Amino acid sequence: MKDVIKQIKSDGNVDSLFKYVIANLYRNGPTSITDMEILSHLACFRPAEFEQYKVAILNYMAVFYKPTETNSLEEVIFTQYRKYIQDTFHDKYTPVQADIIKGIAGHKCFSFSAPTSTGKSYVFMKQISQSTNDVVVVVPSRALINEYYLTLSQGIQDKSVNILTFIDKINTKHAKKNIFIVTPERCRELFKLKDEFQIGLFLFDEAQLSSEDSKRGLYFDSIVRRCMKAFEDAIFVFAHPFVKNPESQIEKNHFDERSSKSIQYVQKNVGQMFMCHDGPGKFHHFGVNTEIMGKTKVLSNFDPLEKVLSNGGSVLIYIPKSKILNGKFLAEFQRYVDLCPVMPAAQAATYLQSLKEYTGGETEINNEHYSQMLDLLKRGIVIHHGSLPLQTRLIIEKFTKDGFCRICFATSTLEQGINMPFDLVYLDRLEGSKPLAVKNLIGRAGRSSREPKFDYGFVVVNSPQRMSTFRGIMLKDEILDNVSALEKDEQHDEEYNDFKQAILEGTYSDEFNLTEKDLEKLSTDSIDGIIELILNAVFVNGELISLEKISGDLDFRLSFYAYFRDLYSLFLSRPLEDGENSVLNTAIKIIFWRVYGKTFKQICWYRYSYASKSHERRKLRKAPELANQLPAAFVMGYHDLPNKNLYSFSLLQKGTKAADVSYDLIMYDTYDYIDKLIGFKLSDIFYAAFTRYAGKYDDQRGVKLAMYIKFGTDNDRTIWMLRYGMSFEDIEVLSEHIESISEEQIVFASSIETVPEVQKASVIRFVRND
Numbered sequence: 001m002k003d004v005i006k007q008i009k010s011d012g013n014v015d016s017l018f019k020y021v022i023a024n025l026y027r028n029g030p031t032s033i034t035d036m037e038i039l040s041h042l043a044c045f046r047p048a049e050f051e052q053y054k055v056a057i058l059n060y061m062a063v064f065y066k067p068t069e070t071n072s073l074e075e076v077i078f079t080q081y082r083k084y085i086q087d088t089f090h091d092k093y094t095p096v097q098a099d100i101i102k103g104i105a106g107h108k109c110f111s112f113s114a115p116t117s118t119g120k121s122y123v124f125m126k127q128i129s130q131s132t133n134d135v136v137v138v139v140p141s142r143a144l145i146n147e148y149y150l151t152l153s154q155g156i157q158d159k160s161v162n163i164l165t166f167i168d169k170i171n172t173k174h175a176k177k178n179i180f181i182v183t184p185e186r187c188r189e190l191f192k193l194k195d196e197f198q199i200g201l202f203l204f205d206e207a208q209l210s211s212e213d214s215k216r217g218l219y220f221d222s223i224v225r226r227c228m229k230a231f232e233d234a235i236f237v238f239a240h241p242f243v244k245n246p247e248s249q250i251e252k253n254h255f256d257e258r259s260s261k262s263i264q265y266v267q268k269n270v271g272q273m274f275m276c277h278d279g280p281g282k283f284h285h286f287g288v289n290t291e292i293m294g295k296t297k298v299l300s301n302f303d304p305l306e307k308v309l310s311n312g313g314s315v316l317i318y319i320p321k322s323k324i325l326n327g328k329f330l331a332e333f334q335r336y337v338d339l340c341p342v343m344p345a346a347q348a349a350t351y352l353q354s355l356k357e358y359t360g361g362e363t364e365i366n367n368e369h370y371s372q373m374l375d376l377l378k379r380g381i382v383i384h385h386g387s388l389p390l391q392t393r394l395i396i397e398k399f400t401k402d403g404f405c406r407i408c409f410a411t412s413t414l415e416q417g418i419n420m421p422f423d424l425v426y427l428d429r430l431e432g433s434k435p436l437a438v439k440n441l442i443g444r445a446g447r448s449s450r451e452p453k454f455d456y457g458f459v460v461v462n463s464p465q466r467m468s469t470f471r472g473i474m475l476k477d478e479i480l481d482n483v484s485a486l487e488k489d490e491q492h493d494e495e496y497n498d499f500k501q502a503i504l505e506g507t508y509s510d511e512f513n514l515t516e517k518d519l520e521k522l523s524t525d526s527i528d529g530i531i532e533l534i535l536n537a538v539f540v541n542g543e544l545i546s547l548e549k550i551s552g553d554l555d556f557r558l559s560f561y562a563y564f565r566d567l568y569s570l571f572l573s574r575p576l577e578d579g580e581n582s583v584l585n586t587a588i589k590i591i592f593w594r595v596y597g598k599t600f601k602q603i604c605w606y607r608y609s610y611a612s613k614s615h616e617r618r619k620l621r622k623a624p625e626l627a628n629q630l631p632a633a634f635v636m637g638y639h640d641l642p643n644k645n646l647y648s649f650s651l652l653q654k655g656t657k658a659a660d661v662s663y664d665l666i667m668y669d670t671y672d673y674i675d676k677l678i679g680f681k682l683s684d685i686f687y688a689a690f691t692r693y694a695g696k697y698d699d700q701r702g703v704k705l706a707m708y709i710k711f712g713t714d715n716d717r718t719i720w721m722l723r724y725g726m727s728f729e730d731i732e733v734l735s736e737h738i739e740s741i742s743e744e745q746i747v748f749a750s751s752i753e754t755v756p757e758v759q760k761a762s763v764i765r766f767v768r769n770d
Contacts, residue, residue: 138223244479635669
């Protein structure tokens with residue numbers, strides 16, 4: 001068997017190929033990449049012949065959720081297998097799905113790996129909903145949190161089940177069970193309340209995070225160990241994609257091997273066809289196994305992107321983030337963008353309205369806040385990357401799942417298991433150093449449907465020179481480390497080493513999310529002196545000073561920012577570099593905009609107005625030539641802190657005119673500041689500093705400012721609304737419809753029924769009709 005692609009594309013007889021693959025499927029199931037490649041080519045180029053063999057192929061693939069007939073004695077065996085599974089598990093599971101259920105039910109710890117199309121998500125949803133005790137789902141990203149939240153909320157209609165994206169004890173009057181969906185960092189809140197919950201199941205999805213050579217990987221392992229200790233009777237499940245040794249979780253965390261099990265599943269439910277782009281409109285087919293599929297590429301008689309888009313399908317184009325930020329992606333893929341006409345206004349209206357309200361962006365090109373991201377959505381073109389605001393990401397992921405996405409330009413944010421399938425995945429970048437990430441993306445190609453057909457997708461690499469790299473990735477075994485970083489005697493930077501020591505010694509503070517060493521640095525006399533200056537500046541007669549005072553008094557603002565820089569400098573035990581000072585100034589400004597109740601949209605408007613010199617340009621509206629020549633203002637973009645090597649340079653490209661400032665770029669940068677710097681770094685430091693000062697000197701101003709920094713408010717009612725999962729944008733709309741709120745419940749006014757569904761989505765599970 002060789003040169004299979006050429007053989008299929010010729011007019012020759014392909015019966016031998018069908019019999020070859022069907023025999024493999026009967027013996028081994030759909031475990032071979034090459035078998036699935038052959039079937040994909042046969043389905044594409046020989047549909048008439050494929051129809052004759054389709055029933056046997058689907059039966060031998062054991063995709064029992066598809067309706068099929070029985071045409072032979074061999075197929076009767078699979079029919080009986082289907083019936084056994086349905087009688088035993090009361091659902092149309094595949095053998096892999098059934099085996100996962102058995103593995104979970106029969107073991108204290110079950111660790112497995114499986115390709116992205118094996119239907120593990122469906123099994124997990126069933127397991128979570130059927131658990132009689134509380135459940136904790138730990139995932140690597142907040143985007144995946146949204147995925148679980150939406151799916152579980154749709155699948156579990158019983159409102160006595162709390163489905164929460166944070167750890168908290170709320171809705172106690174009505175909740176009989178809690179499902180917590182959290183990142184490892186948020187999971188730490190569980191240990192403060194461990195006596196309040198009866199956790200029966202821990203599900204660690206995308207558990208390969210544990211092998212990251214970073215603080216996150218270290219923290220992941222520490223969370224597993226602490227959960228094992230705090231909840232000895234719980235079941236632990238670890239799920240990975242494409243990993244050869246899932247037993248690593250059992251070994252590195254020292255689970256009892258007698259009550260644990262691991263398995264690697266390699267069965268696939270969808271096929272894939274691999275192609276390379278060889279210039280404008282020119283594509284070639286190639287195979288992973290060159291001995292069988294052919295050693296040379298084979299010219300294609302169609303453009304796969306055009307084919308998919310013309311047939312109403314969807315395309316994922318994986319590109320570097322830099323191409324999104326500088327806008328070059330549109331020019332490169334203009335041919336395919338042109339195949340996406342503007343959708344009927346009604347289809348995108350709800351999504352666009354929600355995005356406009358949250359981001360402040362507009363879709364009219366001459367509007368001051370024009371957002372290309374929102375405008376492209378009208379054509380079914382989605383942009384997805386790590387700096388996309390979380391609420392925005394949630395909306396566009398729903399837009400995609402609802403079937404409106406035609407093209408998705410995405411960065412590596414889709415690696416981490418977000419269930420957004422496409423008919424074609426185009427790899428504009430191919431990172432040989434990250435094979436598992438690439439496999440995750442490739443796994444998005446091909447939709448597993450319930451229709452009685454063979455499902456397959458296309459994977460396209462952007463150059464023939466990438467074929468060998470691609471083959472190497474597909475054939476490489478992904479091996480996780482079976483020794484935890486907690487137990488390795490390796491030296492990293494000081495921050496990592498301090499963190500590791502605190503985890504091992506049990507001195508890491510869950511309350512403040514800092515090490516004991518960090519907390520000691522925040523308790524010196526020098527720090528206390530700075531905090532006193534800050535509190536005296538912020539509060540006048542016990543009341544918060546006005547925002548106008550900070551904005552309008554330059555001398556006050558400069559000294560005010562300097563206090564916070566000094567505090568951070570003392571925390572680091574070194575002077576700050578110019579770039580660090582610039583980043584910190586911007587972060588402090590954003591922190592206090594939030595303290596004064598400014599929404600994400602308003603903060604974006606403020607920063608855009610400054611960068612684009614909108615006030616100056618309005619004054620020059622009678623002299624548009626002069627207005628159009630105004631240079632953009634200097635804007636220090638987001639960078640992680642601390643960074644000794646950071647210099648001050650503008651977020652905007654050199655020579656950018658004020659009128660040409662991208663609203664999207666400002667929006668993405670603002671979210672990075674809020675999410676990655678303030679949310680994950682600065683708020684913990686400042687909250688701990690002011691809280692500890694308040695306790696040391698019995699100064700309630702410290703408590704008040706700490707609450708402002710952590711929650712954006714010190715109002716009990718507002719904090720309760722935040723604890724129930726509402727954002728400040730939600731609170732603006734919902735507050736007037738809430739009569740009372742406490743740990744026990746939310747009591748809504750009857751007027752809540754007048755609020756549109758999309759605006760009350762965050763509280764819909766707490767709205768009761770009894």
